[in-house]
Amino acid sequence: MNATAAALESATAVTSSSTASPSAANALPTPDALSAAYPVSRALSAQISAQRAAVKRILSGEDSRLLVVVGPCSVHDPRAALEYAERLAALADDVAGQILPVMRVYVEKPRTTVGWKGLAYDPDLDGSGDIARGLELSRELMRDVAECGLPIATELLQPMLAPYLDDLLSWVAIGARTTESQLHRELASDLGAAVGFKNATNGGVQVAVDAMAAAAHPHQRFAMDAGGRPVVQQTPGNPHTHLVLRGGSGEPNYQAAHVRAAAAALESAGQNPRLMVDCSHANARKDHRRQSEVMLDVLAQREAGNLNLAALMLESHLHEGKQSLGSTLRHGVSVTDACIGWDTTERLLKTAAERLA
């Protein structure tokens, strides 16, 4: 038995012997066991600390580069995600003077009603819900992407999942469907990475401004420790949060007037006015081809002097568009929201770097 299998088997044995023991079929490893199976080396941990600090410097205005969170809407095929990471790592070197790219490695998907919930929940894409395997694949993939030299971004949705992955993350999203949730604000208040709170799906920005205040505060929260025990956790509070404008109710909110209004709301609440524009979702009216238009508009606003526009998000995969689960899957095409393809992504990031130079 190899070290990974042994670590995970002993973790399952611990979980199964507890009083309310789950059957072996549905036991999950503890965060400690998963980290022991997929450890982060000292060098990688130092890289991630430096990348977290770099992200925070951009968001606080100490570094005038543009932060770009870019990558697939969701990861369903780790092999395609790694191929994407290798391309992005090479491009990151080319644009490093002007842009800090952070790769979206999204393993959880919030759904409007029902649908595939991501690699961590259903790695076989067939509803079988092998979460134990999903956690393993998610941690292994994030570690591999970090080993390519890239900082990692993800949305944290299930608070219990965070301790399995949070040491690998340089930027975290709290999504439009959960920004108003106290549990997610408490989770954000415990994270070492910067956190972007998205405006609500109806376009409301104030919930995200409130979320920033709540996350900056220390909390006592229900949590699971690294050994898998339920604990009362005292969080330190996270001062490194910001707003993400993603549009709402089908209407964009990235234009200059929206950005000015959002920055004013942040300033009057005593919060960081530097923000991110998500070029996808309602800002692109759910049409991936419009992401370029949004990005070019934001670059023009920056050129006109609005340095509150510190960051962008793009949904991008190896190939353009999306496909349905159940069909024969094409390599490198999203199975959730439609994405721009790699060629467009490369062109957009190079254009942005030239314009920002």
Ligand SMILES: O=C[C@H](O)[C@H](O)COP(=O)(O)O
């Ligand atoms: O980014 C992804 C989706 O917009 C989000 O997860 C909601 O997806 P759904 O409306 O298809 O469920």
Ligand SMILES: C=C(OP(=O)(O)O)C(=O)O
């Ligand atoms: C689900 C996402 O976004 P939102 O929360 O803005 O819908 C996402 O970025 O994948």
